[in-house]
Amino acid sequence: MEPEHSEQDRDGSEPSTVTLPHTPAEDVLGVLTGTFLASLGLYLLNTSQAVTGGTAGLSLLLSYAVAPPFAVLFVAVNLPFFALAVWKKGWLFTGKTVVAVLLVSGFSSVHQHVMPLDHLDPVYAVITGNLLAGVGLLILFRHGASLGGFNILALILQERAGLRAGYVQMGLDVAVVVAALAVVPVTNVALSAAGAVVLNIVLAFNHRPERYRA
Template identity: 40%
Template sequence: MKHFIFLLFGCLLTAIGVTILGQLQIVTGGTAGLALSSSYIFGLPFYLLFFLINIPFYVFSVLRMGWNFTLSTILSVSMLSTMTYFSYLLPEMTLTPFFGGVLGSVLIGFGLSTLFLNGSSLGGANILALYLQKKFDWDPGKVNFLFDFVVVLSGFYYLGLLNGMYSVMSIAIYSIIISYFKNQIKERNHQKGKQLVLKTS
């Protein structure tokens, strides 16, 4: 139950952050960024695209991270998709792009860190970042930033230069927050891995 509450809290923070950025047309990274970008281009709802884009990454997750992590990730993706579906009920926020970009990014950074610390993710590059940390001890914040930077660059054409720069600022902020928790993320997931081995032995 405690694990579920942490996942719910992490998804709630991320959902509010994504909603703020979406209202300001600032793109975030990863599969959430791809879904947000695609929603602008194709006029389809974010929650549907976000869920569909993540499906191929689940295969990699099962093979490399195990069923517990994958099922936890599917749960987190489903919760975030549901939360963003109801985001239309929220009032339009009158925030400046800079302040809104900072606020949304900080919320996403703490939301993702909460999920990572509890053996979950939001799919896509999140899965790869945690796998590379587990396998090669790479900083998940920096790995996320590299992938997210590519996603944001692809959105410069329709976002415009100013919103594109705010988007780069956004991924930098939440990547720094994730990097701050990298040692705790590594230790917590290492402990979960040991507990799983003990249960199955």
């Protein structure tokens, strides 16, 4: 049996696209899955004293320099960006993002208690950590959420200026990684820079609104 076509299809033009939004249950599972993966990736980075970009990377960086743990700093650093999210993205997106940030903070503490790691190969930690964080972010983006901060700014610029979210965040991430030179060894910074590229490649290659409309 041949698939049905619209009149546009028969004329040779682009077929119409029908979007099917996620159900609330799918959004809940998506946010839980995305935050769990992202928090696990950040925990691996924290174990190896590496950083990444965004407010997550900034929070990791601060956790190496001051007393409060990452879980506390991550929430605190994101607070100013929630107002930006309400203004530009609306209450639904902001609500999901606040929940996602709190879940990442909570999951990070859980990982530390149930899976304590005394040593982890830095190269493995940086690659695996950023891959997990990138996939986690990708899931959150596709369910109308983010991890706050630079993610919000990157999504706004993608929608308003047509700039890829991954490329926008890559530029912002460079600033965070360079700032890490003041806190962690140069080798850690070099690995962190490579890891940030890995994370943003995951986003740039996979988060394209014209390809994904759910």
